[in-house]
Amino acid sequence: MITDVNINLSRWPFRRLPHDETAKLVGKLERAGITQAWACSFDGLLHHDISALNQRLADDCNQLGKGILVPFGCINPTLTGWQKDLAQCKRKHQMPGIRLFPNYHDYKLDDRLFADLLAQAEQEEMIVQIALKMEDERTQHPRLRVPAVDMKPLPELLEKHPKIRIVILNGMKTLRGDLLAELVEAGNVYFDISMQESVGGIEKMLKLIPLERVLFGSHFPFFYLESSLLKLKESNLGRFREEAIRYKNAAGLLKT
Amino acid sequence: MKTATRKSIWDLHCHLSGVNGKTVDERIARLMEYADRMGVERLVFFMGWPWSVDPDPDDFRRQNDQVIQALSHWHDRAFGFAYLNPKYPRECLAELDRCIAHGPLVGIKLWVSKRCKDSELDAIVERTAELKGVIFQHTWYKAGGNLEGESTPADLVALAARHPDIPMICGHAGGDWELGIRTVRDQKNLYLGTGGFDPTAGFMEMAVREVGEDRIIYGSDIGGRSFASQLAKVDGAEISEKAKEKILGGNLKQLMLPILKQKGIRL
Numbered sequence: 122m123i124t125d126v127n128i129n130l131s132r133w134p135f136r137r138l139p140h141d142e143t144a145k146l147v148g149k150l151e152r153a154g155i156t157q158a159w160a161c162s163f164d165g166l167l168h169h170d171i172s173a174l175n176q177r178l179a180d181d182c183n184q185l186g187k188g189i190l191v192p193f194g195c196i197n198p199t200l201t202g203w204q205k206d207l208a209q210c211k212r213k214h215q216m217p218g219i220r221l222f223p224n225y226h227d228y229k230l231d232d233r234l235f236a237d238l239l240a241q242a243e244q245e246e247m248i249v250q251i252a253l254k255m256e257d258e259r260t261q262h263p264r265l266r267v268p269a270v271d272m273k274p275l276p277e278l279l280e281k282h283p284k285i286r287i288v289i290l291n292g293m294k295t296l297r298g299d300l301l302a303e304l305v306e307a308g309n310v311y312f313d314i315s316m317q318e319s320v321g322g323i324e325k326m327l328k329l330i331p332l333e334r335v336l337f338g339s340h341f342p343f344f345y346l347e348s349s350l351l352k353l354k355e356s357n358l359g360r361f362r363e364e365a366i367r368y369k370n371a372a373g374l375l376k377t
Numbered sequence: 378m379k380t381a382t383r384k385s386i387w388d389l390h391c392h393l394s395g396v397n398g399k400t401v402d403e404r405i406a407r408l409m410e411y412a413d414r415m416g417v418e419r420l421v422f423f424m425g426w427p428w429s430v431d432p433d434p435d436d437f438r439r440q441n442d443q444v445i446q447a448l449s450h451w452h453d454r455a456f457g458f459a460y461l462n463p464k465y466p467r468e469c470l471a472e473l474d475r476c477i478a479h480g481p482l483v484g485i486k487l488w489v490s491k492r493c494k495d496s497e498l499d500a501i502v503e504r505t506a507e508l509k510g511v512i513f514q515h516t517w518y519k520a521g522g523n524l525e526g527e528s529t530p531a532d533l534v535a536l537a538a539r540h541p542d543i544p545m546i547c548g549h550a551g552g553d554w555e556l557g558i559r560t561v562r563d564q565k566n567l568y569l570g571t572g573g574f575d576p577t578a579g580f581m582e583m584a585v586r587e588v589g590e591d592r593i594i595y596g597s598d599i600g601g602r603s604f605a606s607q608l609a610k611v612d613g614a615e616i617s618e619k620a621k622e623k624i625l626g627g628n629l630k631q632l633m634l635p636i637l638k639q640k641g642i643r644l
Contacts, residue, residue, distance in 0.1 A: 136555065136579065137579070138578050138579055139578050139579055139582060139614075139615055140578065256575070256577070257552075257574065257575050258520065258521065259517070259519045259520055259521060259552060259553070260520060260552060260553040260574070260575075260577075261520045262520075263520055266520055266521070316575075317603075318601065318602050318603050318606060319395045319599075319600055319601060319602070319603055320395045320396060320408060320411045320599045320600040320603055320604065321395075321396075321411055321603075322603045322605070341578070342578055343577065343578060344575065344576045344577060344578060344606075344609070345576045345577075345578045345609040345610060345612070345613030345614070346609075346613060347576075347605075347608070347609035347612045347613035348576040348605060348606040348609035348613070349605075350605075350609075351415070351603075351604070351605030351606075351608055351609055351612070352603060352605040352606070354414060354415065354605065355411060355414055355415055355603055355604055355605045357414070
């Protein structure tokens with residue numbers, strides 16, 4: 122069993138990906154032994170019709186997901202009426218969480234609107250995923266260079282929202298040092314392995330982050346799915362730690 | 378995962394970093410444990426530590442000595458390339474003799490001190506080719522701009538075009554690989570090195586389509602990178618098994634055979 126907390130459907134804006142058709146993506150997940158996949162949509166990066174986007178996401182997950190795909194709606198708090206989008210995610214689509222792209226949506230984590238969003242998500246008991254980045258800044262399109270999300274304001278903000286569950290996606294390799302330690306200390310902050318690098322990368326990650334906060338995430342189909350799968354093999358984890366990362370931590374996060 | 382069962386993965390691009398160890402001997406031993414876990418049979422190391430982007434001759438000689446020491450207990454599995462700084466052409470030629478003609482190394486690594494299109498590189502690549510050594514040049518196309526001495530794939534094409542009979546490897550496939558592949562595809566003496574950038578899907582499919590499976594060589598760029606993320610570019614690609622075998626080891630083996638034979642190294 123594997124729960125992949127970092128999947129995106131639809132089209133990457135800058136090129137076609139080998140698995141950007143939902144049916145093909147789900148087939149690949151099945152063959153790889155992924156039993157649950159938390160999915161948002163690449164459309165969320167640039168589209169403004171969030172309501173339609175989340176409807177397509179929910180429909181794709183329901184109709185093509187084979188019980189594997191779990192939709193995580195996109196919310197852009199800079200758009201008027203985002204509260205309605207969030208309510209739809211919860212009540213209409215029964216999504217367990219949302220995914221945010223603060224750098225693509227052009228807000229900072231110390232902006233008031235982010236605090237408002239966190240407060241409502243906490244009230245709705247939704248998991249909040251924050252994509253720290255989507256790709257290496259060095260390979261971005263010259264007319265759309267998007268710096269990584271600055272996570273520095275997050276620890277202080279989380280003191281006011283002790284119940285919120287945050288999952289930072291694509292954060293490893295960028296997060297380090299004191300900031301990473303502060304995020305670990307801040308509360309219910311989880312991290313996926315998609316961008317963890319270095320030999321034996323997960324072993325290194327576990328020296329910085331408690332086991333129960335580490336989640337399997339692949340950033341598929343932007344990354345090859347095998348990247349995160351092989352990381353489980355490269356690190357000497359043992360059965361207990363590997364099972365926690367593969368699915369038990371995510372299951373616990375969903376139940377909380 | 379098929380990686381574990383493949384018999385002949387050769388890794389073009391390895392550094393003595395990413396693991397703890399006070400000596401190179403400790404470090405390479407630790408790296409080999411991870412290579413074993415991932416089924417990597419042979420590894421090519423270059424550069425020691427601390428790293429220097431613009432080493433003077435004493436520094437690159439010191440780093441090459443570290444690599445030579447690291448190989449000393451691993452001749453059955455590890456090879457090494459000499460790290461050179463083309464700003465010092467005379468010293469580079471002397472280092473080629475020391476490390477390759479009279480030493481155990483089998484190729485050269487050129488990094489970011491001087492753009493490789495410059496004519497000062499000619500004597501270095503010619504002498505390396507005389508010794509049958511493999512030539513590896515770091516390349517990137519960075520959205521934010523390259524370092525002053527950092528080569529692009531176009532720089533390497535310029536060098537390769539002046540020496541069409543000398544094979545050279547385009548490290549990192551240019552980083553921004555959609556641009557890198559386009560740049561090198563028609564320069565037939567250039568190979569693509571696959572290591573040292575994110576495992577972005579579609580890379581290997583485009584590389585095979587545009588450059589061909591015979592001119593692509595797997596490398597990881599450990600220990601900054603993982604074997605996992607870099608092997609995934611091959612394992613996860615929608616290409617033939619035959620192509621995967623070539624990319625994961627066959628092509629590098631072919632490229633290195635002349636110098637290995639000359640040095641009496643049996644495979």
